[in-house]
Amino acid sequence: MTLEAGSEFEKLIEYLRDARGFDFTGYKRGTLMRRVSQRCTELGLDSFSAYHDYLQVHSQEFAVLFDKILINVTEFFRDRETWDYVAEKVVPRIAAKKGEIRIWSAGTSSGEEAFSAAILFCQVLGEAAFIDRLKIYATDVDEQALSKARSGYSVKEIASLDDDLKERYFEQQGERFVFRTALRRPLIFGRHDLTQDAPISRLDLLICRNTLIYLMAETQARILARFHYALNDDGFMFLGRAETVLTHAGLFTPVDLKLRVFTKVPRVQLRERMELLAQAGSAEAGNHVARQQRVRELATEGTPNPQIVVDAQGVLISVNQRARVLFDVPQSDVGSVLKDLELSYKPVDLRTPIDRVSRERQPITRQGVEVKDADGTPVVFDMHVVPLIDEDGSLVGTSLTFLDVSSRSSKRRTRSFSRRSRSWRRQMKSFSRLTRSWKPSTRSSSPRTPSCRASTPT
Numbered sequence: 001m002t003l004e005a006g007s008e009f010e011k012l013i014e015y016l017r018d019a020r021g022f023d024f025t026g027y028k029r030g031t032l033m034r035r036v037s038q039r040c041t042e043l044g045l046d047s048f049s050a051y052h053d054y055l056q057v058h059s060q061e062f063a064v065l066f067d068k069i070l071i072n073v074t075e076f077f078r079d080r081e082t083w084d085y086v087a088e089k090v091v092p093r094i095a096a097k098k099g100e101i102r103i104w105s106a107g108t109s110s111g112e113e114a115f116s117a118a119i120l121f122c123q124v125l126g127e128a129a130f131i132d133r134l135k136i137y138a139t140d141v142d143e144q145a146l147s148k149a150r151s152g153y154s155v156k157e158i159a160s161l162d163d164d165l166k167e168r169y170f171e172q173q174g175e176r177f178v179f180r181t182a183l184r185r186p187l188i189f190g191r192h193d194l195t196q197d198a199p200i201s202r203l204d205l206l207i208c209r210n211t212l213i214y215l216m217a218e219t220q221a222r223i224l225a226r227f228h229y230a231l232n233d234d235g236f237m238f239l240g241r242a243e244t245v246l247t248h249a250g251l252f253t254p255v256d257l258k259l260r261v262f263t264k265v266p267r268v269q270l271r272e273r274m275e276l277l278a279q280a281g282s283a284e285a286g287n288h289v290a291r292q293q294r295v296r297e298l299a300t301e302g303t304p305n306p307q308i309v310v311d312a313q314g315v316l317i318s319v320n321q322r323a324r325v326l327f328d329v330p331q332s333d334v335g336s337v338l339k340d341l342e343l344s345y346k347p348v349d350l351r352t353p354i355d356r357v358s359r360e361r362q363p364i365t366r367q368g369v370e371v372k373d374a375d376g377t378p379v380v381f382d383m384h385v386v387p388l389i390d391e392d393g394s395l396v397g398t399s400l401t402f403l404d405v406s407s408r409s410s411k412r413r414t415r416s417f418s419r420r421s422r423s424w425r426r427q428m429k430s431f432s433r434l435t436r437s438w439k440p441s442t443r444s445s446s447p448r449t450p451s452c453r454a455s456t457p458t
């Protein structure tokens with residue numbers, strides 16, 4: 001049996017993407033493999049490559065496999081306590097605003113979630129305003145589940161709904177119960193792949209429950225960045241009980257962490273917004289961000305003062321042109337851990353001041369750092385080491401800027417020389433006064449010439 005993680009399984013996943021456009025590459029491997037393995041066992045196949053061959057011959061197998069992988073379990077008002085909270089705290093706030101209300105139930109499966117939201121809003125707004133003002137987009141990657149949402153529910157499937165809600169909002173058509181035709185207009189069902197498609201935007205409420213949980217952290221992060229963009233500044237996001245937005249805590253604030261109800265962190269600056277969009281896959285925003293980053297890079301690159309920047313992990317982020325020449329650092333060193341590079345200790349110790357600044361989060365200056373320029377000329381710098389602290393108080397890096405103070409040092413040297421020669425002249429005067437009353441002896445004496453060696457300030 002070779003039903004284990006590895007290249008055979010990855011090839012199979014790539015085949016599903018290339019042959020059928022179903023991209024499972026961003027799904028957690030554990031669940032995915034368990035589901036495919038189950039199907040292999042049902043067919044008596046003992047390897048993923050055998051199943052790959054099987055799929056190539058039996059095209060109807062795709063539907064069976066997708067049905068296995070896409071777990072459609074759902075129900076009306078799933079996790080009742082959470083929906084009660086949303087009914088009490090979130091729906092009235094959204095209903096109180098003026099104009100259109102936009103809701104997205106993403107990964108809606110067979111639609112029970114979208115109809116639950118519809119019922120809550122209809123209760124608060126009344127039928128006329130519900131039809132007039134509401135748009136509920138209910139999407140899923142699974143067409144089969146969506147067609148069930150459109151065609152209605154069996155007695156068993158609708159059994160969990162209170163009788164009065166059943167009567168008020170559903171009508172019987174043959175064996176099935178469908179949402180009342182008169183109230184259907186605000187609900188729009190459609191296929192949407194969260195991992196690939198652009199989000200629905202300008203949302204007041206985004207419901208995405210028990211769907212992100214199947215995806216890998218990076219894929220979740222990308223989708224959450226899109227969700228952030230999709231929500232209005234005062235919009236709400238409602239996730240499943242087992243889902244977390246910890247990796248994107250900066251984008252959303254919990255209204256109730258346990259119940260997984262969040263609001264968007266509003267007023268993101270244009271730059272951050274563009275970066276989010278770029279992260280969410282927008283090519284235009286990507287270009288915009290890349291352009292802005294390039295302008296920032298060039299601004300530092302061209303300054304006459306050598307500058308070095310490391311991130312909070314000690315990785316060399318940038319060395320401008322003047323610093324590259326002065327410290328003889330190739331551009332290719334950018335991206336390496338500074339401590340692994342000669343630059344970290346030669347010609348100047350950079351490790352100690354960086355460690356100190358990271359620890360104390362206070363800028364420091366080392367004065368009179370002497371470095372030999374490319375042609376061997378000694379240059380004296382003041383080294384300014386500054387912690388780079390983000391708005392949320394986190395340390396994101398350290399910047400080291402070297403200000404050339406050679407002229408100041410030479411003036412200081414000149415001043416020091418003049419001071420000493422003045423003092424020497426004074427000494428000479430008093431010496432000559434003394435000598436005028438002095439009787440020559442056999443031993444001669446000469447005053448010491450003052451030194452012009454500059455002291456190196458620290």
Ligand SMILES: C[S@@+](CC[C@H](N)C(=O)[O-])C[C@H]1O[C@@H](n2cnc3c(N)ncnc32)[C@H](O)[C@@H]1O
Binds near residue numbers: 071073075141
């Ligand atoms: C467990 S159901 C959750 C249904 C409902 N949200 C709930 O909490 O009761 C997960 C749904 O996510 C859908 N899904 C999985 N991957 C998806 C994707 N990439 N884009 C959109 N929906 C996806 C599945 O088809 C399935 O219907």
